[in-house]
Each structure stands twice: as structure tokens, then as C-alpha cells.
Amino acid sequence: MHLVFATPVLPAASPDSISGMAGRTIIDGLRRTGVRVTRLGYSRAGASSPGDDAVSLGEIGGIDELSLRPDTLLTAMSRGMPLSSAALRIAPDTELRAALEALGPSDGIVLDGVALAGAYPLLAKKPFLLLPGDVGERPFFGEENAVPAFLRRLLVAREARTLDALERKLAADARYVLPPSGEDGERLGLDADRSGILPPVGAPPEPSGLRLPAFDVGMLGDWTHPRMRAGLEWFLTEIVPLLRPEVSIAVAGKMPRGLARRSRRVLFLGPVMDNDEFLRQCRIVALTARGREGLYPATLRVCELGLPAVATPQALRGMSDLPGSIVRAEEPKAFAAALHDLVVSQRTESLTDADGATFHAERQARADRVIADALARFSG
Incomplete structure (x- = not known):
């Protein structure tokens, strides 16, 4: 055929x-x-x-x-x-x-x-x-x-x-x-x-071996898109002020014009050469979708890489059989608390990555x- x-x-x-x-x-x-x-x-x-x-x-x-x-x-x-x-x-x-x-x-x-x-x-x-x-x-x-x-x-x-x-x-x-x-x-x-x-x-995830994260919390997306920007604005306004000062944050991807920098702790990297490598450089990924429709590519890729993440219910739309490394949280206090818990667990090596290869297969x-x-x- x-x-x-x-x-x-x-x-x-x-x-x-x-x-x-x-x-x-x-x-x-x-x-x-x-x-x-x-x-x-x-x-x-x-x-x-x-x-x-x-x-x-x-x-x-x-x-x-x-x-x-x-x-x-x-x-x-x-x-x-x-x-x-x-x-x-x-x-x-x-x-x-x-x-x-x-x-x-x-x-x-x-x-x-x-x-x-x-x-x-x-x-x-x-x-x-x-x-x-x-x-x-x-x-x-x-x-x-x-x-x-x-x-x-x-x-x-x-x-x-x-x-x-x-x-x-x-x-x-x-x-x-x-x-x-x-x-x-x-x-x-x-x-x-x-x-x-x-x-x-x-794409099939590449074997990663030992991860040596450079950032505590990472975010990836095309932030010029209105539905993605809404999630970023929510994170910067509602979540960042609740995080402890020592938590480092990196945001990668195309950035919109006129986005106010609300915290010196947030590093805006712009587009990165290798999205997978950036995500692996983050202890925890924040999936902050707020839109009411559509799927989110970052969610799928985080699951395929087996990385720990905190996600809003909207970011998990259309996803079934989620790996155990994904924590769902909707309200700002719960989202920030989940990020803190996972960051500490990852730093102390009590949290390991999920089997992303099996999820992908x-x-x-x-x-x-x-x-x-x-x-x-x-x-x-």
C-alpha cells in the first residue's frame, strides 16, 4: 500500500x-x-x-x-x-x-x-x-x-x-x-x-545515566502563545512568591514581549539547543497549563523522559497511565508545597526518576x- x-x-x-x-x-x-x-x-x-x-x-x-x-x-x-x-x-x-x-x-x-x-x-x-x-x-x-x-x-x-x-x-x-x-x-x-x-x-528517549541538575525547578514552552503565557504568568505571580529563596528557577523557550521580570531568582534562558537536555538539567519540572483545551507537549515529553514534575490538572489533559513521578496540584499553595517536597527529595536522592522508556514503549x-x-x- x-x-x-x-x-x-x-x-x-x-x-x-x-x-x-x-x-x-x-x-x-x-x-x-x-x-x-x-x-x-x-x-x-x-x-x-x-x-x-x-x-x-x-x-x-x-x-x-x-x-x-x-x-x-x-x-x-x-x-x-x-x-x-x-x-x-x-x-x-x-x-x-x-x-x-x-x-x-x-x-x-x-x-x-x-x-x-x-x-x-x-x-x-x-x-x-x-x-x-x-x-x-x-x-x-x-x-x-x-x-x-x-x-x-x-x-x-x-x-x-x-x-x-x-x-x-x-x-x-x-x-x-x-x-x-x-x-x-x-x-x-x-x-x-x-x-x-x-x-x-x-522521539525515543536517549539513555541519560546520572543526572546532575543545574536548576531546582524548570519550565519549557513557547511562551508567546496566549494559553502558554497564561500558565507562565500564573506561576510567576502566584507560585514564585511562595517558594523559598534558595530554590532556583529556569524558564526556557520563546519569550513574549513585555513580560515583567518579577524575581531575580527566575532565569529566562530563551530557546535552548536541546530541549531534552534542558529538562534533565532541572530537578523538578513545573507544568503550569491554565488553558481549558488542547494537549501540552511538555507534559508528554516529561513523562517519556521519566522526570519528576508538578502539574496542574489542565496540563495533564488527555494523558492516561501517568508515571508515579507526576504530582497533581491546582491551588498555588499546594503547587508550591509539592515543588518544595520534590526538590528536597531529589536533592537528598530519595526521589528517583520514573521509567520513561517503558512509558514511551x-x-x-x-x-x-x-x-x-x-x-x-x-x-x-
């Missing part, structure tokens, strides 16, 4: 996003079953070759920036499509048809999200599997652009409506739908006979079972 994995940008997406992890999970899972998978999509401007298993439709810049160009706005409004789909209408339909024909005979398409199919409806003319995007990763048209805040809010609301409508249409037409969580399945009203939850899986096995079921339904 030969399937085409149609994704907006090659590779599937950031491997540190839920959508990127889901894309890699299904590609790897399909290939383990013997399915030939060819990736199709745009390449990042200036990026290296996408590889022998991929066909590029051409180069593309940042989709958020492209979405707010006047010609993109006009296309989206006139065609009633999401801005993220209008931003992808760079190559003409004839080029997409030629690219598909050049791939040779295929048995169907795997749609990585709905934006590319929204730009090119011909992708949904063949039998297809659908990977709905994680609702928490929808475009927010970040703060780098000059769009006024009130207009950005209107565009974000419109994007949510149009993406919802497109997802529901494609979910109804798909042979099988693989949402990343039960929450997304319920949101789309999916039929249990035509859908299965595909748990995103990260069990999650991978569960994903493979879902993929096998999807293939059976797709072919049946």
Missing part, C-alpha cells in the same frame, strides 16, 4: 508540537506495517532538502505572517476559507495535480490537519485518513506582526469558526479519523466506528494498535 502524507510544511510540523508528534507517530507507525508513505507539502524557506521520501510544492515563509497579508485576507474572505488555508494557496491546482501524478499510483491520502485540504479541495477527492489538529495549537497570529490587538482577536475568532466547519466536513467525508485526544473527538462528534484516538508519541504500542485498526477500516 502507498499513502501520501499531505502536510502544510515539511517535515510534518515541529517535533515539539502535538501536531508534529502526531504526524511523526502515524508516519512511523504506517511504515512499521509495511505501508509506503510519501510526504507532500511546502518546504520552509532556506531549509535543507526534505529527503527522498518527500515532494515539495515549493518554499513558504511563516504561515502566521502570510495569513495576514492583504491578498491572503481577500482570498479567505471571498472563498469563505480559513486564513491558514488561504495562506497555503501558493502553487496552482495544476502543480499540485502534477506533483501527485509524479508520485505514482497511491491508495489514498493522510491529511495532516485540514489547512492544506482547505486550500486544495482536490486532496479530499481520494480516500483519506484525517488527523485533526490539536485544538490548542490553532493560529493566534502572534505578537510579532503589526496587526492591532482588537483586529487580531476578530481574526482568531473567525479562524476558529472556519477551521471547525472545515474539520467537521472533512471528518464526515474521511474513511477514518484519528484525533489526538478524546476531547477533540467529542468536539467533532465523531462516530466510534470511524475514529480512534491516536496518542502522540515523542507502551504509548507507542497503543498508537500502533490504533493505526492498525485505522488501516483495516480504511482498506475494508
Whole structure:
């Protein structure tokens, strides 16, 4: 069997996003079953070759920036499509048809999200599997652009409506739908006979050996995203003042503009070269999600690495069979107390890391079972 994995940008997406992890999970899972998978999509401007298993439709810049160009706005409004789909209408339909024909005979398409199919409806003319995007990763048209805040809010609301409508249409037409969580399945009203939850899986964790942490508490994420920033603001405002002065804190990841530095003890590192290595440099990880929807990639990676963490209930959404190293806490006092307890336990070596490799392997096995079921339904 030969399937085409149609994704907006090659590779599937950031491997540190839920959508990127889901894309890699299904590609790897399909290939383990013997399915030939060819990736199709745009390449990042200036990026290296996408590889022998991929066909590029051409180069593309940042989709958020492209979405707010006047010609993109006009296309989206006139065609009633999401801005993220209008931003992808760079190559003409004839080029997409030629690219598909050049791939040779295929048995169907795997749609990585709905934006590319929204730009090119011909992708949904063949039998297809659908990977709905994680609702928490929808475009927010970040703060780098000059769009006024009130207009950005209107565009974000419109994007949510149009993406919802497109997802529901494609979910109804798909042979099988693989949402990343039960929450997304319920949101789309999916039929249990035509859908299965595909748990995103990260890269296999590397054996780490002895850890020598440089920080007591660490946090990792894209803090420019509104839902992530809310968790960071909550931590800085409500948790840090409750922590003892000797507790060191490091925050890694893309930082938003205008974030006030509230404590000298908090070290803002910005993006780091190796996310896994940074997390291993922290005695305890704080998972501070406050948003009410979507999955959190940092939570998944912490579990796969077997690292101890304190997490809000929102940060654990969509996660089952959590390792024993994860402590749940919601109120600020309870969260700060849990951090103190785990930091002391880790310093005194009475707290050991969990078996992240087993957690990863069990999650991978569960994903493979879902993929096998999807293939059976797709072919049946």
C-alpha cells in the first residue's frame, strides 16, 4: 500500500508540537506495517532538502505572517476559507495535480490537519485518513506582526469558526479519523466506528545515566502563545512568591514581549539547543497549563523522559497511565508545597526518576494498535 502524507510544511510540523508528534507517530507507525508513505507539502524557506521520501510544492515563509497579508485576507474572505488555508494557496491546482501524478499510483491520502485540504479541495477527492489538529495549537497570529490587538482577536475568532466547519466536513467525508485526544473527538462528534484516538508519541528517549541538575525547578514552552503565557504568568505571580529563596528557577523557550521580570531568582534562558537536555538539567519540572483545551507537549515529553514534575490538572489533559513521578496540584499553595517536597527529595536522592522508556514503549504500542485498526477500516 502507498499513502501520501499531505502536510502544510515539511517535515510534518515541529517535533515539539502535538501536531508534529502526531504526524511523526502515524508516519512511523504506517511504515512499521509495511505501508509506503510519501510526504507532500511546502518546504520552509532556506531549509535543507526534505529527503527522498518527500515532494515539495515549493518554499513558504511563516504561515502566521502570510495569513495576514492583504491578498491572503481577500482570498479567505471571498472563498469563505480559513486564513491558514488561504495562506497555503501558493502553487496552482495544476502543480499540485502534477506533483501527485509524479508520485505514482497511491491508495489514498493522510491529511495532516485540514489547512492544506482547505486550500486544495482536490486532496479530499481520494480516500483519506484525517488527523485533526490539536485544538490548542490553532493560529493566534502572534505578537510579532503589526496587526492591532482588537483586529487580531476578530481574526482568531473567525479562524476558529472556519477551521471547525472545515474539520467537521472533512471528518464526515474521511474513511477514518484519528484525533489526538478524546476531547477533540467529542468536539467533532465523531462516530466510534470511524475514529480512534491516536496518542502522540515523542522521539525515543536517549539513555541519560546520572543526572546532575543545574536548576531546582524548570519550565519549557513557547511562551508567546496566549494559553502558554497564561500558565507562565500564573506561576510567576502566584507560585514564585511562595517558594523559598534558595530554590532556583529556569524558564526556557520563546519569550513574549513585555513580560515583567518579577524575581531575580527566575532565569529566562530563551530557546535552548536541546530541549531534552534542558529538562534533565532541572530537578523538578513545573507544568503550569491554565488553558481549558488542547494537549501540552511538555507534559508528554516529561513523562517519556521519566522526570519528576508538578502539574496542574489542565496540563495533564488527555494523558492516561501517568508515571508515579507526576504530582497533581491546582491551588498555588499546594503547587508550591509539592515543588518544595520534590526538590528536597531529589536533592537528598530519595526521589528517583520514573521509567520513561517503558512509558514511551507502551504509548507507542497503543498508537500502533490504533493505526492498525485505522488501516483495516480504511482498506475494508
